Amino acid sequence: MQELNLHTDSRIALVDITEQVNVAVAESGVKSGLCNLFVPHTTAAIIVSENWDPDVTTDMIVQLEKIVPRAGGYLHGEGNSQAHILSVMLGTSLNVPVREGKLALGRWQGLMFAEFDGPRDRSLLVTVVKA
Ligand code: ZN
Secondary structure (H helix, E strand, C coil): CEEEEEECCCCCEEEECHHHHHHHHHHHCCCEEEEEEECCCCCEEEEEEECCCHHHHHHHHHHHHHHCCCCCCCCCCCCCHHHHHHHHHHCCEEEEEEECCEECCCCCEEEEEEECCCCCEEEEEEEEEEC
């Protein structure tokens, strides 16, 4: 298992980490298998999304903020319930197949670290298993 250290620059951000994860996959030496990604946080998530047109990322953030508003009459005293809810909705774990030593993503797909309570230093656990 490897741990990637990430830094996010804003409260909500979708950060393309495809290349960093591909480096970790290469370092694992696994040519065919499965890459598990795990976010050990309760206010962030990991997703697969389009990483070519940045407008997709902007649209996603705008709509996520509408679906789960920042101020929603929440009880949680820390004031970041929106982040907790979005983390659960998008998910903190993901599996991507590994083929020929790289993530077998589709042409327009990228791996995005989803920050909902930044800016912060974050980590991502990457486990690559041979299959
Ligand atoms: Zn909280």
